[in-house]
Amino acid sequence: MKDYSAFLAAKAIDDPSTGLTEWADLPACLFPHQSDIVAWALRRGRAALFAGTGLGKSLMELAWAQAIxxxxxxxxxxxxxxxxxNxxxxxxxxxxxxxxxxxKQSDCEPGTNITNYQKLDHFDLSRFGGVIxxxxxxLKSTDGKYRTALIESCQSIPFRLAATATPAPNxxxxxxxxxxxxxxxxxTDMLATFFVHDGGSTQNWRLKGHAENEFWRWMASWAVMLRKPSDLGYANDGYDLPPLVYHQHTVSVEYAPSMETGMLFPIQAATLSERIAAxxxxxxxxxxxxxxxxxxxxPFVWWCNLNSxxxxxxxxIPDAVEIRGSDDDKAKERKLIDFSEGRIRVLVTKPSICGFGMNWQHCxxxxxxxxxxSFEQFYQAIRxxxxxxxxxxxxxxxxxxxxxxxxxxxIRRKEADADRMAAAMVMHMADLSSAAVRGSTRDRPDYDPQVPVQLPAFLEIAA
Structure with a gap:
């Protein structure tokens, strides 16, 4: 029996920790959930942090880098x-x-050096002990330029941290x-190990039924996901979101009955090309x-889809400033900083240009x-x-x-789907991640029913 247990343990799919066993004290400004997550990531050495916006990813990244x-x-x-x-x-x-x-590489000094992805080619990654x-x-696209370059260039770097608020749960x-x-x-090994291919499309993969628990256990061995501190058993004090109110404005269009289509009223677009034309x-x-x-x-930010x-x-808009894709990096950066610091009141841009990473709670x-x-662009822009x-x-x-x-x-359907799937992802991983991060599982209230069960009349038996 002991030999068989050892055999099963050897077959378990896991990625062992390769990080630090000890480090200096972490910054005192870290909240409890942040401090424990950073400590877990340091022990791991190579880890992913999937944390909702506003949970302090930037501070956790910086503290991890300093400790390394x-x-x-x-x-x-x-x-x-x-x-x-900046x-x-x-x-x-x-x-x-x-x-x-x-x-560029010659600008680097001992410690943490921050740059943007567009300048990746200006650095020799082999000269770094850690990358964030x-x-x-x-990394979303399997054939994207940055995805391929980062994976190939970072293979020999011992310490790696990936952080995002939106790993697409589907x-x-x-x-x-x-x-x-x-x-x-x-x-490819992940797909072969945990998934089965459905249909003729190479994009249709689903978890093997018998592999679902093992997949989430494997995920929790190298990634932690939380949308709020209580997902890992911490208090949510100070982590309350204000209301988000959507205002839908539907614009009427002039339309004359068409002899060609025979339609008295405008027809809603059905295909992508028709939507673009509309x-x-x-x-x-x-x-x-x-x-x-x-x-x-x-302050106000307008998100656009077309240059026009x-x-x-x-x-x-008299005091609006536009950020275009054709602006050089310095001009984009200057305008973004000016909006962040209140020197620009109205910003006009696209989610693909400015929808990621900025903290604009002043607006x-x-x-x-x-x-x-794109739901991801919509989500990130609002966040x-x-x-x-x-x-x-x-x-x-x-x-x-x-x-x-x-x-x-x-977009609203995708938003609801993503919320459900993210909740399911947290549900599957929370206890596993809590055990790894805190060394314990989440506190669960005892079941304490207060209302007696009442049978419906048709089930009651006459005395």
Whole structure:
């Protein structure tokens, strides 16, 4: 029996810890859940941190980097989205953690060096003992430029930390890419081990029924996921989100009965090309509606989908500043910092450009004058404002033409699906992660029914 137990233990799929066994005291500013997660990640050596917005990922990343440097003397490269680098450096300075923003290898100094992903080619990653990926959902695409470069360049780096608020809970490829970056298992091996392929599409994978528990146990061996501290058994004091209020604006469009289609009324777009055409045809009306609902006395961010929307809004709102994809990195960074520090009141841009990483709790009003079908971009854009630390109700305006079809409904459906799947992911992993992070399981209230069971009349037996 003992030999068989040893055999089963040897077959268990796990990634052993390769990190530190001891380190200097962590910064006193860390909350209990943050301190314990950092300690777990240090023990792990290579770990993923999937924590909701506002839970202190930046501080945890910086504390982890400082502890690695202090213990090993090795330098850390901290990669972040554009403009988040300076925000990260300000965060480090606020908490007395040594870190600096760098643009190339020769700028690096001992300790933590922060740069953005666009400058990855300017560094020799073999010269670093640790690397951090802030907003590590950049690993999402299996054939993406950054995904491939990061996995290949970081294979020999002993300490790796990946942190994001939004690992797509229904995108197992993204979870596999995180595992591969951390050196836990390649995503192809992950699929072969835990999943079965359905249908003719190579994207249709589902967990094997008998492997579900083993998959989540494996995930919890190298990743921790939480949406609020209580997911790991900590108090939620100070972690209350204010209300998020959606304001839907449907713009009517002029339409003349068509002899070609025989339709008296406009038909909603059904295909992607039809939705794009409907957006282009309604830009003027949607922009006019956006201008009408823009407040004049407080910060606001308009998210656009088309360049024509962005250009028209920037011209129509007197004090608006536009950030375009064609702006150089310095110009984008300067405008983002100016908005963060209150020198710009109204910002007009796209979620794909500025929707990741920034902390904008000083602003509680935002809107989408144009949407695409990406839930991740929608989620991330709103979470710049609706995050722990926000003290005001957040208002989100969504403007769409009546001919655009189900774009808004699709986004809201994906939002509900993602909430359910994230809750399921936390449910599966919470006790396992709590045991690893805290050395205990979550506290559960004892079942204490107070209301007696009452049988329905048709089940009652006559005396």
């Amino acid at each position: 440097h202090d213990a090993t003397g090795k330098d850390i490269l901290h990669l972040a989205p554009l403009a988040v680098s 925000q990260m450096a300000r965060e480090a300075d606020k908490f007395g953690i040594g870190a600096r923003v760098v643009a 990926l802030d907003e590590s959902s950049i 995108d197992f490829m993204e979870l596999g890419n995180h595992a591969e970056f951390l050196g836990v298992m390649s995503y 957006r282009r045809d309604s830009v003027v009306d949607r922009v006019a509606q956006a201008v009408a609902v823009t407040p004049t006395d407080r 929307e962005s250009e028209a809004l920037a011209k129509a 509680a009003d935002t809107g989408f004058v144009g949407l695409n079908d 710049r404002f609706w995050r722990f630390g926000q003290t005001n109700p957040v208002n989100c305006h969504i403007i769409a033409a009546e001919t655009e079809g189900a774009t808004v409904a699709n």
